[in-house]
Amino acid sequence: MSTDLPYEDAELIILFQQGERVALHAVYERFLRPLCYFTDQMVEDTMASEDIVSECFIQAFKRKEDFPSIPHLKSFLYTSARNAALNHLKAQKRHGDVHHSLEKAAERLDTDVEKAYIKTEVMQLIFSEIEKLPPRCRDVVRLAVIDGKSAQEIATELNMAYQTVLNQKAKGVGLLRTALLKNELISLPVLIAALSLLRT
């Protein structure tokens, strides 16, 4: 991802090659959710996607010395996920229990893979921007946007005063905007629109 500083990647890959647990987990945390989402768009089955992704990680961890850089590793993970997703769809077909959408997905797969990748990476940008917010803003944004909670419900859940929630919400948007501009990442008119739905 574009937010990752090169020296961090350089350190990470060395530790990864050495099989340091810290590095395995860092790689896992970085790629887990985007890989699942990527796979899920093809196989349209959450559990199956999770199984495929865990197998991709296992393969990558078994040949950890083979990756000279994080981009190589990323490439391996995505290629493995794509191939496994393809095989999964073929197997489904062979067993004859193909429902309509799967069949359609299989036909369209070649062109869909690239779209799935682009979509995944843009979603990952948005996701990581939310995760980078200060904790309380992040919690409010998560509950508001992801869980669709109202300000009142968030106040109850986080044990915050109602007005504080509204303030945090506004702050969350402002911070997102600043962080995004500063890092030349993306800003979220989307998120802002969603937050503004939450006026009461």
Add this chain to the structure above:
Amino acid sequence: MGMIENNDQIIRLIGKYLENSLDEAEQRTLDEWLNAAEDNRRLLGELTDPQLVARGLRQFYAYDSHRISQKIEEEIPAFAAPAPAPVHRLHFLRRWGWAAAAVLFLGAGAWYWAAQQKTVQPYVAAAPAEIPPGRDGAILTLSDGRKVVLDSLANGVIAQQHGTDVVLSNGQLSYNDAGSDASAIAYNTMTTPRGRQFRVTLPDGTKAWLNAASSIRYPVAFTGSERKVDITGEVYFEVAKDAFKPFLVNAAGKATITVLGTSFNVNAYENEKTVAATLLTGIIKMSAPTDASKEPVLGPGQQAAVSRANGRIQVLSVDQDKIMAWKNGLFNFEGAGIEDVMRQLERWYDISVVYENGIPDITFLGEINRQIALPDLLEILRRTDVGFRIEGRTLIVLNN
């Protein structure tokens, strides 16, 4: 793989499109891509539809990390959790990017990476205040009592003091002696408040770095047989060599350090237990009126400390990295107790610290960049058993 390289540019452009920050050339490239296929237009439509984006984010959060990591652990033993690490022992990566908050827990021969586990943190009630880290800045008091705030000035000559130009350039102050008239000695005082640090080059070429909440008083020209300055707080010196004029540092009236040409750090904060001088290179001598029989001469790596309680001087060997961390832009919490850590935070973030239910008995390890916002730092410290709450500029330490 083509899938990745071929699309990295378009992903970046979509990002900028969402941000509304495309320039003309980028806009053209994106338009070309959009016009190339109906599918492309549909994709961008999906990525700008709030409902669909929210649904995608829900999916991101919904994947069962626990189940997946268990499956991996079955095959990859190195991935499995280490023996329970002793709490209170944490270690920071030296280089810190706040976006990729990397924290190492050190324990039982195994490492535990909390780095990007941010993604699955529980909803913790956390610091609402956005307290930024300290930065460069100081107040210069001229000999006539005028005060100059060095936060806000552009580079250039900011004052003339008895024939000496006072020049600010790139966040540090220096003195250009243009044949000073030695008839009267003028003193300047540089003071850093909490949350500020600053660097000054004295008229003899000696460099001084002031930590937060510190001060140094010095003449605008060193005349006479010695170079004498007064300090409070914490100052690191690199003294210009002059064998005929010893350099004397009067540390908060508690100790005097005598130098010929050398680098050393003096910590004379009122709320620390000692006034301590630590030598990096060269030789220094410390004396204290409260312990006149001793005048220890230090070698590199040694520290002489005058106890504030009984005035006695003690000589110790110390970890230079730890002493010099502040000057290198780091906090070093190696072996520090919580009160020690909190005193540093008070000065750097301009906050006050209050302990609720007593003072937790813990020791920290590791170092971290000082350019971290307070809430982010607390997020890390919270991984010990200690809790924190911020109310205005007061940090409340909770003893769990």
